[in-house]
Amino acid sequence: MSWEVTSRVRGGVPLSVADAQQFHALIATLTDTSRQFAAQSAAWATLSDQLTRTRLHVSSCPVHRDSWPGGSLTAAAMPRLSFIVELSRACEAQIRVCSAIAQHMDALTQLVARAQGLYLDAETKAAHASAGIPTDPLSTASSVLRGMASDILRSIGVVATSDDKSQPLLDILHTTSPYHQALMRGFSIAVLAGIARSRAIRPGSGMTAIDPLHGMLSRNSVNVAAEHLASISMQLNDRRQGNRIELSRRYPAWQVTRQADGVAGAIVQLRSLAENQYGTNEDNGLSYATIAIQRYRRMDGSAAWLVIIPGTDGHADSPFGWPQNVELMSSQARTRMQADSARMVLEAMERSGIGQDDPVAIIGHSQGGIVAATLASDSKYNIRHIVTAGSPVANHPISGDAWTTSIEMDDELVPALDGAANPVGERWLTIHGSVAETVHGNGTGPVLAEPVPETADARQMSHHLKFHQAAYANAAALGSGAVTSHDRHFRQVIAGELEETSYWQGRMMR
Template sequence: MRWVVSSQVVGGRAYATASIEESAAAAAALNEQAGAWRALAVSFAAAPLTLQGQRAGAALCPAMTSGTSGVHPDAGGGVHVALPYERLRERCEDHARVCRDVAGQAEHAAELLIRAYSLYSEAELTTTRLVDELVQFATAAFPGHVALAAGSLAVGGAIGGSLAEGGPNGMYALEATAWAHEGLMAGFAALVGGVGPVRGLRSTDEVNGAATGVARVTAPLYALVQGDTLTVRQVESRTDVVREAHSVADALENLRRLGEERLGKIDLDSGLEHGTIAIQEYRAADGSSSWLVTIPGTDGKPDSPFGWPQNVELMSDDGERRMHAASARMVVEAMERAGIGADEPVALVGHSQGGIVAAAIASDMADRFAIDHVVTAGSPVANHPIPDRTWVTSVEVGDELVAALDGAPNPASDTWLTVRGEVAAVGDGDVAPTVTQDGACVPGTGAGEARPFAWANVADSQGDKQISHWLKYHQAAYRHATDLGSPALDRHEEHFRDVIDGKLVATTYWQGRMVDARTLAPGAPPGMTGVADAIGGGR
């Protein structure tokens, strides 16, 4: 058993109304023809029954019963020819099967067209929002009952999935409750923030408001544990972990390599440790510079600025509180020390907490950096006030939970596009078709051949169900969205390439550590940002 992802593109539209109407009409026509072919398939499937009835109705005729031909005494010496019932039955079944296949292909083509052009995204967003609000209201009004119901769903999903898989696997609990994740988060956040069930229906940022209150308590406590001073230094890598990138797919692959290397999931012999980001400078033909900043997610190390509590601060609805998070301060300081100019184009790409950092910097440091494009993978950033001038390409997977922690769907606008992926299992022999970088189509096999471009394979995903928050699932989702040929996605890709136009001239790596200020020697080197510098006088 292997795992695959099918995607839907939401937002990022660049279509005229007429184009949307034409695409919707084409999808409707395909579905209409599919219905006609299915009706024809039913007719062919019913024909053998009709023929069998006629045959049974002539029970006294030996030729009809036996299905053979010959001279019949009552036919005046003539030949009585029997219909070839078995051959007719087989041909009718073949025709029925072909008609069903054609209908399925037409329906699949309509589905791909709908996904590629986001034809019903507005209706789906409205429905999603309504479901979220209902779940949120119920959660805030009846928290005990909802918790019991959600727990029962989760347990039931885990048991059912584990039985089907042949061993215990709690990941199926997330799959069973995925449809309610955002509503549940918003409802419980409304309780924590004291918003209440009714007032909570008027906004989408209940989680961010609650995070502000929680961070006031957790930030100083964690500073006592971790240390209250951030140190940032440039480090060297023995290998090219983050390589030259000219597409969102390239940037996501570099993000995966850096994130998994520092977590020890892969060994690239780089010598890099946790709490490390990468900054690349690209040089255009006219000599101007642009920058790509790669920010992995939470590593949870005791002295890392990318610890778990930093996520709470980054989710705050208060800009100062967001930028107080050690991970955000570290990235900003590394960007400044790398020499990024105030008017030089910057693209930020981040996974999980790294994506929240990218959204926070785009929201709160617009007067310091020209953040032109942000790419997030598995990051809850729906409520971050990212300026309209900044393009956002988000990738989320339905049952990963983390992306739903903001309690709301991402905005859908011309400059904010979200790729939503859904995970499914297929047989080991099923291979989806792919499109190479030069546009060539590589056929699939098995179910992938019957339903071309229905999904994309997740790399190294054989075996039991895993948590879909791993970046390889977001990569598969983005790859499938690319295979769909979405014009909106192509437009975002083109913008991303324009931002980092040019040749790579340098890649630098920056490592952050949290220390106790009392342990620093007098005259310590630059790169020390304390709590007091981040809130108040430092800004």
């Protein structure tokens, strides 16, 4: 069994009115052609039914028999019968071909729509409506949905352990993917309601002044809830891990990352760093909680930078642990910037020599993407473009000058933890990837899907970077102007020759 990804594009540079009209006209023509062929197939099928009746009539016709009753057919009847037989065979072929053409036209309609980001909002609303789960956050706090939410959130245990053995939970994630955002919002409201109740019982309790009741009604209720949780968890984690970051530069035995050729190339480097920092069969000197900072030399002699940040590793002394995710998701800039992972990356950027005006691009996976969004929202650096893979960053107040390219898999849960869809705009492009089993032979699979390498027969966690890599590759193949323009912008930020790559490892100390 093999797996493939198809992508849909949302946001980015919008189509011009003229282009949108043309694509809508193309979709309408493809749809109409599909209907015509379906009708033609039906016409041949009707003829086929008629032929069955006619054959019976000819076979039993007393005029066309030598002797009656039950005699054999006369010579005069033979041409009629042989015509019917030939017609029957031809009908089968016509029905088959016309149905196939109709299916091709349907598949092309889907291809055009997802390449150009058309109908996506309607499809999303339809998916939510048909699922019967209202997106009104207050109503998602019912006990039945809390049960469903707990099933989904149990699967975070799968994410935490990087263990692909829990097939039932992965199947739950896949099946419930249209509900993840709504459920996370409902969950956060339940958390805030609990906090509000505890404050009512014990006025003055709680470590943050943010009003939980106000947060329940806001779009970023998840981030408000995270702020409340972080106000407690941060202190607990500091006691456990310590609050001092020991940052050291590492020198791997060989170059783990190379020149990034556009967004696709940057994803390759991110994946290489993520997979190498956990060690391979050969010890290259890199370990967990390691980021890479690349310096590019532009034609005019100025420097540009690419910061590459892998995700949560969960080690006891890592700045990229699980609690830091909560801090990074906070609605408050101060809390976000206090997160150990954000502090580590900032220190590494400073020690690498990145100037405040130097153009910087950042690419991150999971927590690495949340760090990228945090720096683009809250830091002093000139962050021009961030690429996030599997990161919940919808509510981060990213600077208006920064471009954001987000890659999210439908069923990976993590990007939905912000409880909201990413903003849509020229500077924010979201690529949604959908994983499915590869359909072989019968041509009913989607047109143009990207195979996922190194997959097992069983469903795997789509939070793995290889899925985001396949999703981006498929999006690029769609030829959407939005994807092309984002890639072009990313290349312009780090235009130049790669001059040096530095690797920075962080450890928490008391």
